[in-house]
Amino acid sequence: MKRYLPLIAFLLVALVGAGVASVVYRTEEAANRARFEVIANEAVDRISNRVNQHIALLVATMSFFEANDGRVTRRALTRFVDGLDLDGEFDGIHGLGFARLSTPADDAEIVREIARNYGIERAVRPATDQALRAPIVMLEPQDARNREALGYDMYAETTRRDAMERAMASGKPRASAPVELVQEITNEKQAGFLVYLPLPLRDARGAGLREHAGFVYAPFRAGDLHAAALNTSYQLPVEVETLDTTGDDARVLYRSEAFDDEETTARYVVSRSIEVAGRQWTLRMHESPGFLRGRTNFYTFIVGAISLLLAAAIAASARWQIKAVESAHALHAISERTVKEKELILQEMKHRLKNAIARILAMARQTGARAASVEEFSDSFTARLQAMANAQDMLTRSRWQKADLRELLCTELDQVFGEALGGDRVAGPRVELDEKQSQAFALTFHELATNTLKYGSGAEPQGRLKVTWRLEGPPRKRMLRLIWTEQTEEAIREPETRGFGSRLIDANIIGELGGRVERSFGETGFSVTITVPHRR
CATH class of the missing domain: 3.30.565.10 (Histidine kinase-like ATPase, C-terminal domain)
Known part of the structure; x- marks a missing residue:
């Protein structure tokens, strides 16, 4: 049992040290988790604020239309949008436009309106079985992407039509579920969504057909929106996945490149929900590699190392004490054995001397006799x-x-x-x-x-x-x-x-x-x- 005392001492001290290190580790992990939750909340706030700012632009555009009794020319809209500086200050929103609410019988008039505004021949598309249409007649700032969207009937597509109907019913901005924008004409496509705000019809001649003249709307590229929000002032060390969770089906709106969908490598996972123009968005977030860079569990390591060193020192001290006692016992045993061996040697010498003397005396007698x-x-x-x-x-x-x-x-x-x-x-x-x-x-x-x-x-x-x-x-x-x-x-x-x-x-x-x-x-x-x- 005595020889196991150093091991027992080492294990006991190491066990206590492991317990203390575990407490320190949990404390550090709790601090890291709290810090990450602060970062995650900041990421949510940035995205939410960014969307709200863009929706505020949409509301401002609606006010511009209402101030002009709904009769806004393409030139006036261009000057208004240029003054907002969308490309420089509002990354994520891909433009501000107007979709006129009409019927299939009005397609020829819509074609002439697009030709007056932009000087191009653009047919209304696609074919529809709906009684109403909502073709895009103006969209600024004008570029290759937005030019491609002119003439597109958004009411003909189910997801967009659902958002328009909800906007007309509430009279408030309403967002669509994730869609692929008509503007996605390159190989690098992103998921997008649209926000609609209905423009009331002020011309009595159309009152019997419908109550709204059309929709002031804004198309959004979700990837650009999130990148602009998360990289504002400094990049947050967080990976994000944004899901549209309105209704029964959850659809991915945005997912950062390094996001771990299975969460197999993530240590800190946070989920938050926000409301965006009548839709529910759920943001799942975990840390990026930069979050823990330079923030290792330093104190846990120090406590663990000190505990191991202390355990080893105590075990070594116990071992030295046992060796000292064993050496003392061995020395005492050697001393006793030396005394006994000395006595044996003396007895042996005595015996041998007697034998030698006897042999010599016998040889002397026999030699003398001959x-x-x-x-x-x-x-x-x-x-x-x-x-x-x-x-x-x-x-x-x-x-x-x-x-x-x-x-x-x-x-x-x-x-x-x-x-x-x-x-x-x-x-x-x-x-x-x-x-x-x-x-x-x-x-x-x-x-x-x-x-x-x-x-x-x-x-x-x-x-x-x-x-x-x-x-x-x-x-x-x-x-x-x-x-x-x-x-x-x-x-x-x-x-x-x-x-x-x-x-x-x-x-x-x-x-x-x-x-x-x-x-x-x-x-x-x-x-x-x-x-x-x-x-x-």
Whole structure:
């Protein structure tokens, strides 16, 4: 459980930090949403005000017609419209015009009126099954688009006729549903709408047929209207879709290029409704990329980063504290283990010293019993002590772990013969001996080498000594087999009595290591085969 404390501390602090960051994030999001709603309301106000200004122009034009008793010439209308400067100040409205209310029987008179006003022959179109017509007889300012609209009977088209009838019924400006204007003669078309205001008929001669002389009207291109409204003074960072939602069907009047219809990428969505000349418009808005530019959730990021750093610091501190405690415990354990190991080493040294002293005393007694003189005793005893010392030296260098068989053998042969045997005369795999094996083999090699020097191949000029070894058997029952072979010119007979050297070898190999010793005497030499368990 203790090792999980840093993680638990990190998670708890990070969780608290995440909660605080979440609160900050919600606060920032609420501020951004409130700011966007202000921008959205401003966009709605701009569009609504723009439309109302244009409708006010239409009302002013109606007043101009009424002031002239409905008898306005094309020249007078041109001067009036030029004074308004529609192209410079009122983008979105595509002109101001007059559509005369007539009957199909009046088509010839309408053609003559258009010819008087504009000097062109323009038939009334399209064909209609209605009792009334409302062809456009004047439309200013005059350009290629507006010239195309002259003579068009707006009453013949259902959407326009509905707006005209509502205007006649109410006597107020009424807008049409979205339509494609007759003026859209290029490939770049926009949705449009028209606003109509009925002009009362003041000539008594037509009173029995109808009550209105026609309609003062204005065509609007919705795209130009919205662009002019939203880009006034500065561009608002908002994407807009305007729908005409009057009645059951919602029809798109305008949609900005970057508007996300599915709202899959929008973060802030606002919907507003406005009334435009008797029709309901619904504006759906969401932010543009420029709205959030430079307004990232800075404080959320700062709080989150500080929370993570604090959590990491607390977790690291807890980890360091745990490591410090663990280090103290480990140090205490090492101290206790060192004391125990020291005691074990002292006991081991005591045991080894006792064994060494016992071995030395045994060698001294046996050597003294066979020595003929003090000098012979001294030489023999010193050589055997040196063999023990060689084994001790090799073990000491390996920190009392292992001694190499080849190195131990060569050391003893070098001590006896003056130089070690090499090449194929000493051959075998690398074998490591433990302390007990090292002591036993050191004395065995010394006794064999000394015996060879005195009585065997070492005593003859043509004598030859060869020592080989190998490992045999499966890994768990591995045996070390060492063969000491001497070739001599004269036959070597098996001695009738066993000397101290033979007993010492048997004591080491058989008694100490639990192995066996096989000796072979022949006409051409002598061999000793030593087999012992190989301990890893």
